[in-house]
Amino acid sequence: MFDKLKEKLNDFKKTIDDKVKSVTQAEKEQKPETAPETRAQEAPQAAAPAQAPARAKETAPAGAKQPSGIFDKAVALTRxxxxxxxxxxxxxxxxxxxxxxxxxxALPVAESIIETVKKDMTGQRKKLLSSTGDMTEDALRHAISDILNVNTLDFDEFVRNREKPVTIIFIGVNGAGKTTTIAKLGQYLKDHNYSVAIAAGDTFRAGAIEQLERHAEKLGIKMIKHQQGADPAAVIYDAVAYAKSNKKDIVLADTAGRLHTNINLMDQLRKISRVVKPDLVIFVDEAIAGNDAVERAKLFNDAVPINGTILTKADADSKGGAAISIAHITGKPILFLGMGQEYKDIKKFETGWFVDRLFER
Ligand SMILES: Nc1nc2c(ncn2[C@@H]2O[C@H](COP(=O)(O)OP(=O)(O)OP(=O)(O)O)[C@@H](O)[C@H]2O)c(=O)[nH]1
Ligand SMILES: [Mg+2]
Structure with a gap:
């Protein structure tokens, strides 16, 4: 998972590490022979960096050479x-x-990451850590976390505190994984002791109602359906009414896959939203769709404001860029990652966990 991005972030760490190593080496070679005591102090400093600056001040000989030439152009390493x-x-x-x-x-997201990393790494004096790679990794982690932490929404807390039934509608393009995600979340919510009802709101695609019904039966969850071709807003409305009168906690509503460019179908989503007044609208797309997913997230969010995104097929995603970008572009958080085809293969999205995946060895 995310292997390519991981490799590239590590390449950057290594480049900086090599750069510092080469300058450290050059500094050693260029040290004036007349200051052997300074050099003698430097070896233990490298081994115990935390104390280095204070000791360097004490031991720096008067008129010690400041870094020059390659040093001030490049990476200055001073005690x-x-x-x-x-x-x-x-x-x-x-x-x-x-x-x-x-x-x-996405470009604006990459630019923002670069800016943060640059700010973190330049200008200011940094204690030389045991590995420069750590400093670089810290800067990258900080930059990526900053982006992902914009507008967080804790799904569990939201569902817990919201008046019941909580109605959640899933939208996205064809084949993104909406129906499978509803089944996975049905299991997830049951595991968290909620009672769930499912609305067969995809009345458009042949076989869609039956597909959802199979999941509902396997999970032991009540499904509300109308005939194929019926108005999806009416189906979901009925499901909410059923949940109210049967004291169900959550309604998970499927919708038909649609292209963000299809004006009529996007109007239909607006109608569903108007009639049902959902508590959450969740955009579902494939992590592997990368920048296409980012673009679609933006357009869906423009049509029907979303509360968050679920990225499916993260198990097959070597890049990871969509997860980083969608949060930034829509200003809405990633809520879950789909990580396979089984009901259990859904992972609540946590920034720390995601960033750890990018740097795990
Ligand atoms: N590997 C993997 N496959 C997934 C994941 N989520 C969904 N799929 C697969 O993606 C395919 C499409 O999933 P659906 O849930 O039918 O997608 P949909 O968005 O409901 O599709 P439409 O109803 O046609 O718009 C199925 O074969 C799923 O098993 C995931 O997280 N990982
Ligand atoms: Mg579907």
């Missing part, structure tokens, strides 16, 4: 601290931006 210059980071940051774009991270 346990290092300063990365913007100019020196330019190349690696450019490569990182390209790598993010190739990993389906």
């Amino acid at each position: 346990g601290e290092l300063i990365l210059s913007e100019k020196e980071l330019e190349g690696p940051l450019w490569d990182l931006e390209m790598a993010l774009l190739e990993s389906d991270v």
Whole structure:
């Protein structure tokens, strides 16, 4: 999962690490022979970086040479601290931006990540950590987390605190995984001790009602349906009425897959939203669709404001860019990731968990 993006983030870490190593080496080689005591102090500093700056101050000989030449152009390493210059980071940051774009991270999102990383890594003095890679990883983690943490919504807390029944509508393009996700969430909510009803709101595609019905039977969940071709708003309305009178906690409403460019079908979604007044509208799309998913999320959100996104097929996604981008572009959080075809294959989205996946070795 996310292997390609992982590889590229690690490439960036390695580039910076190599750069610092080469400058450290160059500094060692260029040290004036007349200051052996300074050099003698430097070896233990590298081993115990936390103490390095204070000790460096105490031991720095008067008139000690400041970094010059390659040092001030490149990475200045001064007694346990290092300063990365913007100019020196330019190349690696450019490569990182390209790598993010190739990993389906949308352009404004890639730019925002680069800005944060640049701010984190340049200008200021940094204690030289045991590995420069750690510092680079911290900057990347910070930049990606910042983007993902915009407008969080804790699904469990929302469902717990909301007046019942909580009505949730799932929308998206054809084949994105809406129906499967409803079945997975039906199981998830049952496991959390909620009573659930399902609305067969895809009255358009042949076989859609039967497909959902099979899931409902397997899960032991009541499904409300009308005939194929019926008005989906009416089906979902009936399901909510059923949930009210039968004290069900949650209504999960399926809808037909539709293209965001189809004006009539997008109007139908607006009608459903008007009639049913859902508590949550969740956009479902495939993580593997990358930038296409990001673009669709934006257009669906423009038509019917969504509360969050579920990305399916993350188990087959080597890039990870859609997850990073959709939250930023729509301003709405990723709620779950679909990670396979079984009912249990759904994972509540947590920024820390996601970012850990990008850096796990
Ligand atoms: N590997 C994998 N496959 C998934 C996941 N979610 C859904 N699928 C598969 O994707 C295919 C389409 O899923 P559906 O749930 O029917 O998609 P839909 O959005 O309801 O499709 P329409 O009703 O035709 O618009 C099915 O074969 C699912 O098994 C997932 O997280 N991982
Ligand atoms: Mg479906």
